[in-house]
Amino acid sequence: MNVIVEYPFSATANGEVDYSALAKELVEAGLSQRPSLVRGLRSGLRIGFVGPVSQGDRSLLNAVVATHNQPSKVLAALKDGKLRAIKSKTSELIAAGGFEYPPASGKLFGLSEVSQLNITGAFNSRNAPSFAYPVVFFVKNDLDSVSLEDAAAVEEFHAAAVIAIRAIRDGGAALKAQVAAATTLESINAIVDNR
Numbered sequence: 001m002n003v004i005v006e007y008p009f010s011a012t013a014n015g016e017v018d019y020s021a022l023a024k025e026l027v028e029a030g031l032s033q034r035p036s037l038v039r040g041l042r043s044g045l046r047i048g049f050v051g052p053v054s055q056g057d058r059s060l061l062n063a064v065v066a067t068h069n070q071p072s073k074v075l076a077a078l079k080d081g082k083l084r085a086i087k088s089k090t091s092e093l094i095a096a097g098g099f100e101y102p103p104a105s106g107k108l109f110g111l112s113e114v115s116q117l118n119i120t121g122a123f124n125s126r127n128a129p130s131f132a133y134p135v136v137f138f139v140k141n142d143l144d145s146v147s148l149e150d151a152a153a154v155e156e157f158h159a160a161a162v163i164a165i166r167a168i169r170d171g172g173a174a175l176k177a178q179v180a181a182a183t184t185l186e187s188i189n190a191i192v193d194n195r
Helices: 018-029 055-066 071-096 113-125 151-183 183-191
Strands: 003-007 039-040 046-048 098-100 106-108 135-138 145-148
Touching: 003 018, 003 055, 018 039, 018 183, 046 055, 055 071, 071 151, 071 183, 098 151, 106 183, 113 135, 113 151
Parallel strands: none
Antiparallel strands: 003 046, 039 046, 098 106, 135 145
16 A cells, blocks of 8 residues: 655745655654655655555654755754653653552552542642541552551652652653754664663
């Protein structure tokens, strides 16, 4: 199944296209598949692929076409795309992740947005006179729970959640630093988020 993506010539930075340079920029950009066709017609630029074009490839393709013949802008667009992908994966890992409490208990608690709100709410209210103890939190599969008897236990529980989130974020921060330091398309494409 051949897929053709079309752009008006005005979609490029200066309205001009160097087809061999654009083909090279597309390959260097790290698309999941190489373009099978890069050419122009009266109506505009045509870029062909053998198979379907993913949303990620479409975004990358748009960025490369928009910054064609401007290497510094291509690099900036690729860095921006890589940073967005790292941020997205970090969010996914946090939402899917969990933390064990008490340590070595085998009880795994979730880190979804709702879980984080509940944990933070308990932490922020832990010393309020109207806050009732014990506070019960259920594990990810809802088959077990932990009962927090006082403010100190809520603080420990909250700290365990924060440490788990911080570990995931720190992995993303290290990758973001690599992206910031990258000076070539090859060095950006060599950065792999395998967390």
